[in-house]
Amino acid sequence: MLVNGERAGLVKLQDLTDDTPMFDLRIGRAWRGRGVGTEAVAWLTGYLFTELPGIVRIEGTTRQDNQAMRATFRKNGYAKESHYREAWPAPDGTRHDSIGYAILRRDWLSGTITPPDWHDELA
Numbered sequence: 001m002l003v004n005g006e007r008a009g010l011v012k013l014q015d016l017t018d019d020t021p022m023f024d025l026r027i028g029r030a031w032r033g034r035g036v037g038t039e040a041v042a043w044l045t046g047y048l049f050t051e052l053p054g055i056v057r058i059e060g061t062t063r064q065d066n067q068a069m070r071a072t073f074r075k076n077g078y079a080k081e082s083h084y085r086e087a088w089p090a091p092d093g094t095r096h097d098s099i100g101y102a103i104l105r106r107d108w109l110s111g112t113i114t115p116p117d118w119h120d121e122l123a
């Protein structure tokens with residue numbers, strides 16, 4: 001990923017032949033907090049929905065304490081869909097929760113965010 005001709009980070013698109021592609025994003029330290037991550041997710045979302053007409057959703061996962069990535073998802077219309085407790089082992093031996101976000105093609109097209117139905121348990 002280039003910003004003004006300089007390498008600012010890396011976008012990795014994964015599972016492109018599956019129903020639901022995923023991605024990984026890494027912005028270089030010097031470029032963080034300047035809107036590059038938000039722009040990158042906006043770009044890759046549009047790219048995937050345009051280039052892969054058969055997909056209806058795109059997913060991403062991050063560690064619970066990664067507030068920058070979580071904000072980046074939210075700013076691009078991704079909804080929180082999953083919360084796996086203690087599912088993300090850290091190098092120091094602690095475990096963090098793993099948080100999943102996704103965007104639906106129909107939400108991307110309409111600019112809305114449809115939340116999951118969290119109240120679907122039988123009484």
Ligand SMILES: CC(C)(COP(=O)(O)OP(=O)(O)OC[C@H]1O[C@@H](n2cnc3c(N)ncnc32)[C@H](O)[C@@H]1OP(=O)(O)O)[C@@H](O)C(=O)NCCC(=O)NCCS
Binds near residue numbers: 025
């Ligand atoms: C996470 C990451 C991709 C975000 O990209 P970025 O270019 O730094 O983010 P942006 O500048 O677009 O900011 C996005 C939002 O995050 C917020 N944010 C940025 N750094 C933050 C921090 N340390 N804590 C809380 N929020 C933060 C910004 O305020 C912004 O929200 P706002 O516009 O509402 O204020 C980038 O920081 C990164 O590559 N980090 C290391 C690798 C990583 O964690 N990748 C994700 C793996 S799942």
